[in-house]
Amino acid sequence: MGFSNGWAMLGLLTLMSLCVFAANLQPVATVRVDPQKVLGKVNRMVFGNNQLGYQYGAWEYTAPEYADRGAGIWDPERSQPVPEMVKFARDIGMSTARYPGGCGSHLFDWKKSVGPVEKRPKQRFGLPEFLKFCEAVGAVPVITVADYFGTPQDAADLVEYLNSPDDGKHRWAKLRAMDGRKEPWKVVWFEFGNETDHGAHKGMDDFGKWQRFTPEEYARRYREYWKAMKSVDPNIKLGAVLANDVTPTLSDWTKTVVKLTGDIADFYIHHAYIPHYYRNDGFPDSKTLFKIALAGPRQIEAYYRELQNFIRETTGRNIPIAVTEFNGHFVQEKPIPYRFTLGCALIVAELLQIFMKPELNIAHAQYWQFANEYWGMVKGYSPPYTLRPAYWVFWLYHQYFGDLLINCQVDCESYETEGGYGVLLARCQPTRFQLFPTNLLPQQNWALHGVNGAKHWEEPDGTLVVEILTDDELNYYHAVKRMPAEPLTGYRVTAEIRTEGLTKSRGAQIQVGDGRGWLVTKSASLSPEVKSEVWQKVSVDYITLPDTNEIEIRVRRLEGEGSRGKIFVRNLQVQKFTPFNLGAVPVLSAVASKSRDGKRVSVAVINKNLDNSTKVCIVGFKAKRATAWSLTGPSVDATNEINPNLVQPRRLKEVFVKGNEVFVALPPHSFTVVVLE
Numbered sequence: 001m002g003f004s005n006g007w008a009m010l011g012l013l014t015l016m017s018l019c020v021f022a023a024n025l026q027p028v029a030t031v032r033v034d035p036q037k038v039l040g041k042v043n044r045m046v047f048g049n050n051q052l053g054y055q056y057g058a059w060e061y062t063a064p065e066y067a068d069r070g071a072g073i074w075d076p077e078r079s080q081p082v083p084e085m086v087k088f089a090r091d092i093g094m095s096t097a098r099y100p101g102g103c104g105s106h107l108f109d110w111k112k113s114v115g116p117v118e119k120r121p122k123q124r125f126g127l128p129e130f131l132k133f134c135e136a137v138g139a140v141p142v143i144t145v146a147d148y149f150g151t152p153q154d155a156a157d158l159v160e161y162l163n164s165p166d167d168g169k170h171r172w173a174k175l176r177a178m179d180g181r182k183e184p185w186k187v188v189w190f191e192f193g194n195e196t197d198h199g200a201h202k203g204m205d206d207f208g209k210w211q212r213f214t215p216e217e218y219a220r221r222y223r224e225y226w227k228a229m230k231s232v233d234p235n236i237k238l239g240a241v242l243a244n245d246v247t248p249t250l251s252d253w254t255k256t257v258v259k260l261t262g263d264i265a266d267f268y269i270h271h272a273y274i275p276h277y278y279r280n281d282g283f284p285d286s287k288t289l290f291k292i293a294l295a296g297p298r299q300i301e302a303y304y305r306e307l308q309n310f311i312r313e314t315t316g317r318n319i320p321i322a323v324t325e326f327n328g329h330f331v332q333e334k335p336i337p338y339r340f341t342l343g344c345a346l347i348v349a350e351l352l353q354i355f356m357k358p359e360l361n362i363a364h365a366q367y368w369q370f371a372n373e374y375w376g377m378v379k380g381y382s383p384p385y386t387l388r389p390a391y392w393v394f395w396l397y398h399q400y401f402g403d404l405l406i407n408c409q410v411d412c413e414s415y416e417t418e419g420g421y422g423v424l425l426a427r428c429q430p431t432r433f434q435l436f437p438t439n440l441l442p443q444q445n446w447a448l449h450g451v452n453g454a455k456h457w458e459e460p461d462g463t464l465v466v467e468i469l470t471d472d473e474l475n476y477y478h479a480v481k482r483m484p485a486e487p488l489t490g491y492r493v494t495a496e497i498r499t500e501g502l503t504k505s506r507g508a509q510i511q512v513g514d515g516r517g518w519l520v521t522k523s524a525s526l527s528p529e530v531k532s533e534v535w536q537k538v539s540v541d542y543i544t545l546p547d548t549n550e551i552e553i554r555v556r557r558l559e560g561e562g563s564r565g566k567i568f569v570r571n572l573q574v575q576k577f578t579p580f581n582l583g584a585v586p587v588l589s590a591v592a593s594k595s596r597d598g599k600r601v602s603v604a605v606i607n608k609n610l611d612n613s614t615k616v617c618i619v620g621f622k623a624k625r626a627t628a629w630s631l632t633g634p635s636v637d638a639t640n641e642i643n644p645n646l647v648q649p650r651r652l653k654e655v656f657v658k659g660n661e662v663f664v665a666l667p668p669h670s671f672t673v674v675v676l677e
Contacts, residue, residue, distance in 0.1 A: 014657055029411060029617070030411040030412075030619060031592075031605065031619070032410075032618075033621055034620055035598060040405055042358055042402065044365075046352060046355040046365040047352070047365075048366035048367065049139075049366055050099075050101055051130060053126065056123070058417075064298040065372070065381070067123045067125060067126075067624045069124075070269070071369070076124035081136045086133070091395060093137045094137050096366055097130070099138070103438075105193075106146060106196075108146045108149065109150065110127055114126055114175060114179060115179065117293060127244060128284055142190075142191065143190050144193070145191065145238075147218070153228060155225050155228055155229050156228040159229045159232040159236055160232050162176070163232070164233070166480045190239070191241065191269050192221075192225050192226075192240060194241065195244065197243050197253045203372060212507070215252065215256035215257050225238065238266050242257060245270075246273070247579065248306040252528065257409075260649070262311065262315030265319055267320045270307070271326065274299065274347070274422055277289065279332060279333040282334065289343075290669075292419060293328060293611065294416050294585065295345070295423050295424075296328075298350075299583060302361070304321065308321075317654070318488065324365070324366050324574060325366060325367075325368040326365060327368050327390075328348070329422075342633045350391045357539065365392070367390065389590060391672055392648060396673050398641045401593050401673060402595045402601070406593060415584060415608070419488055420543070421545075424579045424582060425581055431580070433579060434578040435577040437575065439573040439575065441573060446458050447553045451478040455467050465566060466555060466569075467566050468557065471563060471564060481552070482490070483574060484549065488546055489544050489576060490542070491576060492539055494537065494571075494572070494575070495572045495573070496570050497510070497569050498554045501563050502567070503531065503562075505562020505563050506529065508529065509555075510527040510529075510556070510569075511556045513542065515551055517552070517593075525542040552674060568624065587608050588616070589606045590605040592601055603673070606670070607670045615661070615664075618648045618674060619662075621660075626675065626677070627656060631671045631672070632667040632668070632669060632671075633669070636668075652664065652667075662676060
C-alpha cells in the first residue's frame, strides 16, 4: 500500500470511527446557545473567597493560626503572603476576598489589627496583611464591620484608615502610612455585621456576650453606621445583613430590615448554605443524599427572585445582593466529610451559575472558605498542599469560561426527590406554599423534666412559667410537647412569649425538631428570640426528615450566663403547610459565554445523573473544533483527602463536531466546560 493510499485509508477509518461515535451517542439532552443574545458581561466578582483573620481569644472557636497566619495564606516570619497560596488564588481567578471572616467578626476590634506588628504579637495577620494579600492576588477586598462591638465612630475611623489621604489631617491615615501604605487603599465594599440575626457568640467578657439585636435595633444601628462611614468617604458601600433563608418564604427579620433601610441601603447580604446536613449516621446513603442536595441550588435562585421582588416593591429601588458566604452546609465527619466531596463541589458549581444571572442582581460572592479551617478548598500550611474538588470548580470557570454571558437553554430529562435537610421536595408540577388553618397539636400538658437552676410549672389556664434561679450557665430545654408527624411535611409552630428579667442573658424561644431529639438527628429549627415584658407572637417553620414520625416542641433559653428571670409561654399551636414545590429537577444545569471577539463559545454544564453518562448535543454555534474538560471522580462522594489526585479536571476524549452540532458524553456526577472554536 502506497503512502498516499495509507493516509487515505487512515482518514477513512478515522471518519468511520467518528461516525460510529456520533451514532452511539444518541443524545438524550440538547443545549442550545445563542451567541447573538448577550445577557451581559460575566460577573467575575462572584468568584471570591473568605480569608480568616479572627482575633485570638476574641471568640470561643478562634484558633491562633487565623490571627497569626490567616489560616495559611500569610507568612509572619517573612512578613509576606505565602507564595503558593498567592498562586493558587490567581489560578482560580479569586476576584474578591472577605475579611476577617464570619462569626468571629461579631466582636472584632479592627484597631487591634493595625499598627506595628511587634505591638500585636497575637495578630500578626491583621488588616494591613490582608490587604497586601489582596494586592498580590488582584482581589477586591470586602471588609466586615463588627456588629456587636464598637461604635459608628470606630467604623468611620476604619474608613479613614483605609481611604483618607496621608496629609497630616487624618491620624488614622497616618497610621496606615506607618504600616507601609502611604496611598489610600480605596476600599469600597463593607458589610455591617455577619449573620447578625442570630446574635453574638461567646467572646470577650467586656461587650457583646450573648447580645442579640432585634431587626428594628439592627436597622437603626445600620443607619447610624452608614451615615458615619459615608461622612468620611461617600464612595464606600455598606451592606445590611438579611437572614439566611433558603426557601422563598421571607423571614420577619429580612422583611423588617428591608423596610427600615431600603431608602439608603447600598446592598443586602445573604449567605447561601444548602443543604443543612448534620447527621453522622450515614443516613441516607450518599447517592440519595446528593440527589436531594443537588435540587437545592435552584431553590436559592427562587429565593433570590422572591427577595428581589420584595425589595423592589418595598423600596422602589434595585438594590443588589452580596452572597458573602456560600457552600454546601455539611456539618459532619461520618461516614466522610461531605463538605469536601465532589458532590458538594457540584452544588458550588451550580450556585456560581445562579450568581452570574444578571436578573438576580448579585454584586459579588465569596466561597467559604479558601484555606484550611473547617471548610477550606486548599488544605495545608506547607507543601504538599491538597486541592479539594471545590477548588477545581473555580479553576475550570477561570481557565475556560468566557467574557460575555449568552443565552443558553437546556432540554433534558428530570428527576424527582422528596427533599429534606432544608431542600424542598421536587415533584412533577410546581406548587406554591399553602398554610392550612387547623391546629394539629393534640390537647396535652407540658412534660416538665427536672433541671438544676430553674423551676417550672403550668398555670390553670395552660400558660407555662419558667423561672431561672441562677446567673450561672444554664441551657434550658426541659418543657416539651410532642405530636405525631408525617415525613417530609411542613409544620409551622406559633406561640406567644413574654419574659421578665433576662436582660443580660439569652431570651426565650420555641424549638421544633425531630422527635428523636437533636443529639440523634441534628434536625431542628428555632423561632426568633424574645426579651420583652409585652407578649410577643413568634413562629417557626420546620420540614420533617424522610424518616420522621414524631416532632417535639421545646421552650428554650439557649446556654449562657446572665440575669435571672421568668419566661411565660401560651397559645402554642401547630399548623401543617405544603412547602414550595419547584417541580422535578432537570438532570443538567448549564450556562454559556463567548469571548469578546465572538470566536469562542464556552458551555459550563453540571450533570446530576449519579449513575450514567448523559449524552448531549450542543447547537447554536458553528464550531470547527471542540474540547471539553470535566471534573468528576469514581463516585459522587469521592474526595481528595487520601488520594489528592482522585478528583481533578480531565480532558474528555469523546467530543465530536458535525456541522452546527457538537456531541459530548458528560460523565456521571460531573462539572464540564465545553469550549467551541
